[in-house]
Amino acid sequence: MKLTAKQATLIVLIAAIALAPLLFPSNYYYRVGALICVNAIAVLGIVILTGYAGQVSLGQAGFAGIGGYACALAPIHLGIPPALALPLGALVSAVLAFLVGRPILRLKGYYLSVATLGFGILVSMVLNNEHQLTRGPDGMEVPDLGLRGLLKDIGLKLSDSQFWYFFSGFCLLIAAWTALNIYNSPIGRSLRALHDSEVAAGTVGIDVARAKLQAFVVSAIYASVSGSLLALQNKLVTPDVAGFMHSIELVTMAVLGGVNSVLGAIFGAAVLTLLPQVLTVFAEYEQMVLGLIMIVVMIFLPRGLLPSVLRKFKKGGA
Template identity: 55%
Template sequence: MLVALLRSRLAALLLLAAIMALFPLIAPSAFYLRVAALVWIFALAALGLTILMGYAGQVSLGHAGFLGLGAYGVAIGPAHLGLPPLLSLVLAAALAGLIAYLVGRPILRLKGYYLAIATLGFGMILALVFNSESAVTGGPDGMAVARMTVLGWRITGALNWYWVSAGALLVGAWLALNLQASPSGRALRALHDSEVAAAGVGVNVAAKKLSAFVIGAVYAAFAGGLLASLNGLITPEASSFMQSIELVAMVIIGGLGSVFGAVVGAAFLVVLPQALTAFQEYEQAVLGLLIMVFMIFLPDGIVPTIRRWLLERLS
């Protein structure tokens, strides 16, 4: 019974929902709810990268560019176009998907390091645009973001944002888990193992890689829009190279290809820096050391390693 639960997609989703439901009951203050909301938002962005890297086996070092597109879309829509924030979020996600489709067609022909460098260049271009177009984006200082409203309800306060971000992550996780079990998901995993073998059994390699890239971009854009709305401010830092690296680290630390691993990896890299503030100027060094330790002793990621250990003990 326990072995079946460990392998069940529904069990992972229910566990995540239970954690979300229980946390507000034990959170000491609104600060912890806000940090948890950030975990859910970054986990949503990491889920998109999980689909691209973990399912399809394609590396992206510019994923934060799509995060920035969603964030700036939510800011620019109300400020310059007079659009409602929610509509701006939907349009920004659609724009991110369209750009990913147009950019992905040429760059996904590349492989390995060449693909990684191409996506890095794309992310750097977006970051440069956000930083230099001061009249539209506010430049290096960023710009204010209008408060999100849904059917007349203005989302304010840490608790409300906690539930909004938690709900968005649950929907994203449910979609990712269903994709994983679908024929398309199996085709993506075949790409991860061998593009040549996948093509040999009839998988349209180019189309599947492109679809994973577009899905990942939409996930990141939605997460970026939620992040900007939560903070009430967006700066070019959201689309920086270091932000892209952090998203990749979340996916790898949690477990490449694991939906629940994306959540654990996001929690690791969002919560741990808060806990390491006591180290002051050594905070980044300690964080880097801990990441190295995890990669050495848990090379497959936290969630796959724990799941495998439990299955071995129970079988």
């Protein structure tokens, strides 16, 4: 039986998450692997918004910040456990994305990019300046998720790094499965039509404004979950998670790997998360080498790393 593209993507992803620990010489690599999974979840939100719907947002880190601070603030002020704070942060991000997205998504091109950038900067400023609530640039401690104790009770003993690697990997699988289902759904087909031409999509009966808003809300939920997982993993959240540079990093990961591909975007997140670890040997030239690598990829592999490589491989095998 021939595998569908969706099935093949999930199998490759499951195999990568399950087999990667065989190459980890220490717990530090579990930490890096968990960070890759967390970044990949946020990048998948960009795939849905940009790769599917053709809308560019530079404010994804703002929603990541909301998700991260929800896990710090909700247990203190609402008395709920961190496990419930994560979906609460996603809900708050979705509502805010709905309210903000309605006027913002009327804009097009670089006007839309600048508007979403302004939203992200606004969230970052609030987190930095509201010292009484967020403790400013120093950030806030985040309570433990509490799931490791449950696993220990059933006889599964994992270090903190190992737990977060497998838990983040599980969340990434759910995120990828959802993104793939959206792609093949009626909503996904509407988004892809919107990506090609808003005018043409409108003429065939697609509610363009509604479709764009749906993509924006879903991408905000992805970013929020990513921010929550990062905060819970670090047991600390700072305004940096909502910073402008974090938004740029997420967009770069998506474009580098292939913004139209779920597996490609995850690959881009892995590459851009790992590269700084590898390039530490270049010391002060690290950023320059990283920028050079990205320029070369964008010039010679404009579809993104993974889609371009796979396309050339298929041509070579034809």
